[in-house]
Amino acid sequence: MTTAQTAAEHTDGFRRVHPLTPLLRFWTLILAVFAGLVLNLNLSSLQAIWSVLREDTDLAIWPLVASIGGFVLACGLIWLLSRIWWKATGFRLTDEEIQHRRGVLNTQLRTARYDRIQAVDLVESVIARIFRVAAVRVETAGGTNSVIEIAFLKRAEAEELRRQLIDTTHARRAESQPVQEGFGLSEIGSPRVMETPVGTGRQVVPSIPIMRTLGSTALSLNTVITVLALLIIVFTPLGITALVPVLVGLVPSVWNLIDKSWKFQADLAGDILNVSYGLADRRRQSIPLGRIHGVSMTQPLLWRLFGWWTVSVSVAGYGVDTKQGGTTRLLPVGTKDLALHLVEVVGPLDDGELETYADPTRITRPTYTSPPQATWVSPVDRKQQGVTLVGEAGGVGADTAPRAVIVHSGRFYHRMALIDVSHIQELTLKRGPIQKLLNLSTVRLNLVPGPVSMQGSDLTYADGMELLTVLRRRSLPELTGPGPDGENRAGTVGYD
Incomplete structure (x- = not known):
């Protein structure tokens, strides 16, 4: 049975979403109203209700009956209005695009061409899981606010719609865009992409133990700051009013670490890398390896006690990691060996090259490092800062075209990032006033929006210019101008 057969359709071909969608979208408001009513049931209200149940004739029950009747009438009115909104909401798949329509007074129609789709995710919020429904999120090229969410459908219908979108995108791109050598591994919908449910492919990251999730969250910087702030508030005369901004600002970030x-x-x-995660909002996400650009491997200070690391990536078309968007952390917490294995899978270097050039705890064979005078601007991290260029046959010098760039930084917060040089968008050489006095420079590698940032910090001016020259010789895809993900293929160089 297909989605078209199971989903209700409008006369113009738009399929309707689940009838509970309006209420599920506003379930937090409904829950808040209900909680407010419960909290306002004081002792006198309970006594009045009890008197009614005992048939106390001396009690004027009409105000209570009117209140209950008004509440029921309001609920009925909300349900009626939600049905009107529901009937105006729908989606359909045409030969060229997916369309999503909503709104009664102001109708909004959003579309996404199949050749612009970057990823199709299945999202199950905590309330959606109770009613066995799910949302389908279609990530498209275009940056901010470029997501179309089809919410909500029965879970089986949502899974079928997701497969249908991926298959259609696959077929459409196979017809219009032959795979080019040197253009990453693949894109969603390329001839080599097949959507496979989580658990059926080769396991890259086994299910993270719950105790490891809780332990890593407890040792994270956000949690430590939250605990310290609470202790200060409790043991100082700041008062309870100071607790509110702390809870609002820090607790959601701690919860986000656990949830993701x-x-x-x-x-x-x-x-295709298929990931699954979530405590409150369960999510299934498919990430094409060809869309992964920068890769970083980091270790917070307190995680050294257990040897834990995290791996993050910048994915073309995804942007920064948000609550509504997909995750860009491919390993929230894991051992060093597991993290390096994952970097090998999604990055440009093999296992041997990672062992030789990309030890995340220290610089092994750097091409450029910060000189001694950089101690004045970076006294703690100076000896941990370095840039390593890797060529086709291993290490690379100033006269050899590089294939990949590795950047090390951080003494207390270990960080190693790497990228295929073809994914570098722009190059910028920066020199601040103090750097000019010390004959230093910083070369920034501009990447697609995401959590991974890379720069050669506090190099000598000569090394900075040399690095700039070497990276300008990098091999670039044949495409020029914006690609399907909105990125600039040609790349530019800037001076600041």
Whole structure:
């Protein structure tokens, strides 16, 4: 049975979403109203209700009956209005695009061409899981606010719609865009992409143990700051009013760490990395390896006690990691060996090259490092800062075209990032006033929006100019101008 057969349709071909969608979208408001009513049931209200139940004739029950009747009438009115909104909401798949329509007074129609789709994710919020429904999020090229969410559908219908979108995108791109050598591994919908459910491909990241998730969250910087702030508030005369901004600002970030690493697992099927995670909002996400650009491996200070690391990536078309968007952390917490294995899977270097050039704890064979005078501007991290260029046959010098760039930084917060040089968008050489006095410079590698940032910090001016020259010789895809993900293929160089 297909989605078209199971979903209700409008007369113009738009399929309706689940009838509970309006109420599920506003469930937090409904819950807040209900909680407010419960909290306002004081002792006198309870006594009045009890008197009514005992048939106390001396009690004027009409105000109570009117209140209950008004509440029921309001609920009925909300339900009626939600049905009107529901009937005006729908989606359909045409030969060229997916369309999503909503709104009664102001109708909004959003579309996404199949050749612009970057990823199709299945999202199950905590309230959606109770009613066995799910949302389908279509990530498209275009940056901010470029997501179309089809919410909500029965879970089986949502899974079928997701498969249908991926298959259609696959077929459409196979017809219009032959795979080019040197253009990453693949894109969603390329001839080599096959959508496979989590758990059926080669396991890359096994399900993260719950105790490891809780332990890593407890040792994270956000949690430590939250605990310290609470202790200061409790043991100082700041008062309870100071507690509110702390809870509002820090607790959601701590919860986000738990939610996005809860039972996280990843499997590799062909050139697609399928991940599944979530405590409150369960999510299934497919990430094409060809869309992964920068890769970083980091270790917070307190995680050294257990040897834990995290791996993050910048994915073309995804942007920064947000609550509504997909995750860009491919390993929320794991051992060093597991993190390096994942970097090998999604990055440009093999296992041997990672062992030789990319030890995340220290610089092994750097091409450029910060000179002694950089101690004045970076006294703590100076000896940990370095840039390593890797060529086709291993290490690379100033006269050899590089294939990949590795950047090390951080003494207390270990960080190693790497990227295929073809994914570098722009190059910028920066020199601040103090750097000019010390004959230093910083070369920034501009990448697609995401959590991974890379720069050669506090190099000598000569090394900075040399690095700039070497990276300008990098091999670039044949495409010029904006690609399907909105990125600039040609790349530019800037001076600041």
